[in-house]
Amino acid sequence: MTMPALATYALRLGDDALVLSHRLGEWVTNAPQLEEDVALANIGLDLLGQARTLLSYAGDVEAAGRTEDDLAYLRDEREFLNVHLVERPNEDFAVSMARQLLFSTYQLALYERLQDSADPTLAGMAAKAVKEVDYHRDHATQWVLRLGDGTDESHRRMQAGLERLWPYVDEVFGTDDLEQSLVADGIAVDASTLRAGWDGYVDGVLAEATLTRPEGTRTPPGGGRRGIHTEPMGFLLAEMQHLHRAHPGASW
C-alpha cells in the first residue's frame, strides 16, 4: 500500500520535528546550565507539538486508522522519513547548537512559506509554529555567536561542530517528484528554493561569530526522505519505541 503524497509529505516534516525533539530531550539534566535545561526542553516541546500535529494529520490523510502513536512507535527505521541532520547525535553543546542553527534556519524559512499552503492543516500548523521556530533560530544564533566569539576553546569546538554537521546540509534542501507534485498543487514548498535565503542568514551568523563556513558536501545514497538513515538512528528508535512495543495495544 502506498501512502498518499500529502501523507508522506506530512510525515517527512513530522519526523524531522519528532526526531530532533527526541535529541533535545536527551539534553535535559545534561545542559551546561539550568537555563539551558529549560530552553532545550522548551524547544523540544515545541517540536514535539509540531510532530504530533503532523503525524496525526498524516494518519488522517492516509485514512488507514493509524494514530500519531502508531506512526511514532510502530514504524520501523526504513519507514522514517526525516533528514539525517536531525538524527545526528548530540555530542557536545557546540555540535548540538550547530545542528539547531542549521536546522531551525531551514525550518523557519519552510514554515514561513508553508503558511500560504493551499492545504489548511499544513498552513495552520506552520502559522502557529513559525513563532516558535523564530525563537529556536534566535536561541541557536545567540549560542553560535557566544561560542564562536567566546574563548579559544569554544571557538575551536564551534568550528568543529559546524564541520561535523556541514555534510548533512545539502540533503535538507533536496527535492523530489513527490514534493514537486505537491508544489504544483500549491500545497508543499520546494525545499531547494529555500537554500539561498538560508545561505545568507547562516553566512551572516558565521561571519559575526568569527567562524569559517565549512567546505564539502555529502549526498547520501537514498537519503532520509526515502528511509535510508545513518547508524545512530537505529539506537534512537530502539530507545524511543521499546516500551510502547513491549505492550502491544496498551493505552498509556
Added chain:
Amino acid sequence: MTEDSTDDSTAMQAGFDALIAGDERVEPRDWMPEGYRKTLIRQIAQHAHSEIIGMQPEGNWITRAPSLRRKAILMAKVQDEAGHGLYLYSAAETLGIDRSELLDLLHAGRQKYSSIFNYPTLTWADMGAIGWLVDGAAIVNQVPICRCSYGPYARAMVRICKEESFHQRQGFEILWTLSHGSPAQRAMAQDAVNRYWWPSLMMFGPPDTGDGASPSGHTAQSMAWGIKRFSNDELRQRFVDMTVPQAEALGLSLPDPEIRWNEERGSYDFGEIDFTELFEVVKGNGPCNAERMAHKVKAHEDGAWVREAAAAYAAKRESAVA
C-alpha cells in the same frame, strides 16, 4: 562597638521581632538575625537542589515515554522542576549567596537534597508514583511555606505549589491509566507504589520524638521564626490522610497492613517507619546517591567551557560598548 550601634542593633532586632510577631513578611532589605539568614539559606538551597536533582529520575524516562502525549507531559514536568530550581536559587540569592556558590556546596557534598531522589526509576509506572506520591508529599510540605516569614521564599513557593499540583494530578492519571490497563500494566503500577510508598513518607523527615528525632531546638527555632509551621509528623499524617483514599480510588494497595481509619483521631493509623533506611540514604548509602551526584557534577564540568565562553563573549560586548 559604640553604644549607638548597640542601640541600633537592639532597634533592628525589635523591628525584626515585630515583623515576625505580626506575621508580616521579612524582605531582603530588612535587617535579620544571622541565624535566620543561615537557616533560610540552608533550607532554600536544599529545596533548590532537590528540584534539580529531582529532574534526573524523571529525565531518565523522557526518551522512553510510551506515547507522544506522555512524552510531552513528562518533558514539561521536568522543565517545570528546572524552573522551580531557578526561582529558588533566585530566592536564595536575595540572602547574599550566589547560585554558583550553592552549586559548589552541593557538588562538594556539603549541602543536601531530598533523599527521595536517591531511589531509582525502574519502570514507566515510577513516573506515576513520583508524580502522585513525591509531588504529593512535596505539596503537603510546601503549602505552609507559602506563608513563610521570608517574602521571596514565600512568593517562590506560591508559584511552585501551583505547578506541583498539576504534577500530582498527572502522576495520579498515569497510575489510573495503568491500573485500568493490562495485567502487566497493573502489576507495574502496584510495584511502583510498593517501592515509593515508604520513601515518600520519609520525605517529611525524622519523627518529632523518640530515636532519630531532629534536635528539638532547631524545629522550635524555625517555628518561632515562621519558617516552619507544622511538625514533621503533623505533615506526614496530613499526607497519609490525603493519600489513602486516593489509593483506594486508584484500586491500588499501599504496602502497609497497618493502615486503618481511626475514628477517634479522625485520621488514618499507619505502620512504623524504618527510619534507619532514611538515615542511611541521607548518609549517602541510598541506591543512587553516587549516580545522582556523578551525573550532576559531570553535566556541570562538561558545561564549564560553555559558561566560560558566554562570560567571555559578554565581557567583549561590554568593553565594545564602553
